[in-house]
Amino acid sequence: MKYNCDKIEKKWMQEWSKNNYADWKPTENAKKKKKYVLDMFPYPSGDGLHVGHVENYAATDIYSRYSRMKGFNVLHPMGWDAFGLPAENYAIKTKQHPAQVVEKNIKVFRRQIERLGLSYDWNRKINTTDPKYYKWTQWIFLQLFKHGLAYEKEAPINWCPSCKTGLANEEVVEGKCDRCGTPVERKKLKQWWLKITAYAERLLSGLDQLDWPNSIKEMQKNWIGRSEGSLIKFKLKSGDVNIGEIEVFTTRADTLFGATYLVLSPEHPIINILKNHADNAKEIDRYINEARQKSDMERMDPTKTKTGVEIKNIQAINPANNQLLPLWISDYVLVHYGTGAIMAVPAHDERDFEFAKKFGLKIIEVISPDQKEHQLNAAYTGPGYLLNSGPFNGLDSEIAQDKISLFIGAKKSVFYKMRDWVFSRQRYWGEPIPIIKCPKCGNVPLSEKDLPLTLPKVKSYEPSGTGESPLAAISSWVNVKCPKCGGPAKRETNTMPQWAGSCWYYLRYIDPKNSKQLVDPKKEKKWMPVDLYMGGAEHAVLHLLYARFWHKFLNDSGVVSTDEPFQKLINQGTILGANNEKMSKSRGNAVNPDDIVKQYGADALRLYEMFMGPLQAAKPWNTEGINGVSRFLNRIWNLFSAQIKINGGEKNNPTTAKTINQTIKKVTEDLENLDYNTAISALMECLNALTAKEGVKIKKSHLEDFLRLLAPLAPFITEELWHQMGHKTSVHKERWPKYNKKMLREKEFDLIIQINGKVRDKVKAMVDINQGEAERMALNREKIKKILTGNHPKKIIYIPNRLINIVI
């Protein structure tokens, strides 16, 4: 009889859900060691689950099931990250309320996930749009506000004209909106910011202790972008009049004698003062205006040539040698990094070189690897020895950095590329920011007892595009009394970005129904940190950085006991279409997991995705590949059906016993390392060995061990066969099998005979023979004798129980 996967899988799906998923519930007071296995929770989109979700969730499910069988107390939860732009945009498009859309989509996701046999403890499910949940998101915001880490500031921000909202730097990819690909504009808006920069150093140093992929750690390091350098002050002169000073940041104080001009960012505030002393104020105004008009895309375009304007009649004094330097304005200097001003050393900086060439500015070589002067065709940015640097000539450039800094009294300083996080969005579908704006008292935080501040129902939740949230239109909600002075005040109408809810959700799973606290500290201590966190690599500098920031803050506030939330992180590789391109509807190469489940079953889909290749690697979908695992399951079904019919044997077959023991060893090691592809290979080899002799009775315990090994990978078929073998309890409650070392010991091995490193022959030999015996065996072989005629072995290398290499 053929294996009817659909019928059997549905039967067990219902059986498992019967008692509220009791089997997957961790015990709170167990003495068992804990394991917290977490998936990046999905945004429940209208498209339903895709094969990438399945890869992610199947992988952690296998690990969770395996860990339970190993005796761990496993926390494996799931929930919904349902606020944010995609839900809102979809709702607008289909003319529904975002809450309705989310509710519908969650139902679909839940059904699909259950159909895959994923062993989540659904009693702990969370939803970021549930007021009982976002009460605590708002609560964290209030704590940040009270600690001065949430502040309001008017500044030019990234503005997506299509999504009609501000964006964080992390959400801008190549000058375009991460969501919709529209080029981002600059817009000056009053916004809420989170002071993530206050944690820059700790976010950087904390990476060392994490078991994360190198690439993600590197991305975060680069994003934080720490630079050590010196702050150098340049006095300014207009004619003989002193008119203040400008401070610049440099990592190359050793090149100070090569500075031939200074450059200010067009947005630098000092320009307003300097303009009054300049001959060409009009020209300066024109340049600054042009720069302001340019989009980020235009300003950052690496192919464009540098532009700039000189502030005429003003000069800076080089503190090292009192040389007078011209002062320029150019948009290649960024206002928000360092001091917004630089000293230009064209000989040793590519950008300065290009600028100097274009505007005919002096180029003075001060660093030379061979201590000689050169005709420079490009900037030399490497290390070397100092030239043209007065008392410092001949000094190693590394050493000169400190010496010159000291000489001119420069301050050592550290800057980071990372900027504060723009935290408000001009959209409807997000957590309301719990702040009241009072004309007398300023920003007044809502009292904690007034949380949650629920998102009001609104007729039109479409973005206004004016920089105001749709919430601003609901006067009954907006107009309130100031909690401090009782006077008329207004609510903050911006909402939080989609990342807010996901910054701390892993904590809520630990204690999802607690109405008094974000999380009970006892429970938090028990379960944190997350032992295995899995999800896509696209969150490298978004969610994964934001969550670490909040976690460190919560740690400082005493809410959590650990410094880092996610100890081990694994990124599953992207599943590509059969044509090796990214899966998408428009490319026509998308695979719908529902179709696969219908045709082959959930076990087959899970097994196939795990068998495709290493978890972390990107791999193309192969429609025919799934036949292989489907056949594998059918052959298991046939073997067990036949064995159950002949009612198993109890006689021990040493060959089978060895096969089973080897498989237990291999599968255990592979599951431990999440090498699921090779674990499945090993089980296939095992099955091939078991089915080799038809009609032979196989010992019941061997068959049972095989089912135990396969159970985490293919939960449905193993449960069915386990029960067919007469068991009344679940195979998933079984203990993980152990192998017997004695059974693995071999008596014989294949002795490989090499001549000059080339395999020429092989012969069966007893394990642990010594070199003399091995040599005798090898040299006695006819084939070897033939090759050796006329040659005398110079040297013989014997690797015990492996090979012998005869060198001639």
Next chain:
RNA sequence: GCCCGGGUGGCGGAAUCGGCAUACGCGAAGGACUUAAAAUCCUUUGUUCGCAAGGACUUGUGGGUUCGAGUCCCACCCCGGGCACCA
């Protein structure tokens, strides 16, 4: 340009410590069963020379270390991902 991965049969991939390269699966070819097809089962399957026995070659390219290299070292080429005027 800089930083991280990676390159192994027709395809996905395996090779844990430097020791039989190509496990496992897909596909393909031939055969069995069948009136036939599907399904299933069996055999073959890196390239190349050879009737065969057997030989030569082969892990992106070129060099090196070693008795022995997919694995280690140097240089280069290609693919994927990230960052990109951050002083």
